[in-house]
Amino acid sequence: MSDEPWYADVVLPALLAAARRRYGQEIRAALAGAGFTDMPRAGARLVGGIARNGPSLADAAADLAVSKQAASQLVDTLVLRGYLERRPDPEDRRRIILNLTNRGRSAATEIRAAVERVDRRFADKVGIDKLAETRRVLAALVEDGDPHFAPG
8 A cells, every 4th residue: 555645646637627517516506505506517606607797708718718708698698697797887888797696696696605614624624724725836837827717
């Protein structure tokens, strides 16, 4: 038997994907428990992002790393299901502004609480200092690929 921990030979992208899945599982469970059973898988990320930043459709597409067409289809679904409303930007009619409805704000509250629960368990396991260090290290990795990346 090796003295190495189980994760020593796991490539970083696989660990990051598994960590992201952990957050997704918690978010989906929270949304389902609160009655938001019609939230599309990528919808939680968009609703959470809008709650933090209030993006335009173009910002939403960039945040999701999908085409404007794919982001628009997700927005259409979220509008039809009552999570979002959209309107033209009064300063630039080519841009679309997305706002959360009351239902969307309630879902965003559940999403934020789920993320905070995972963060708390992580901090309880490794300590608040290591959690902060993990954020710093991941930010350095993100900035290496895109020095202008600064999501809200």
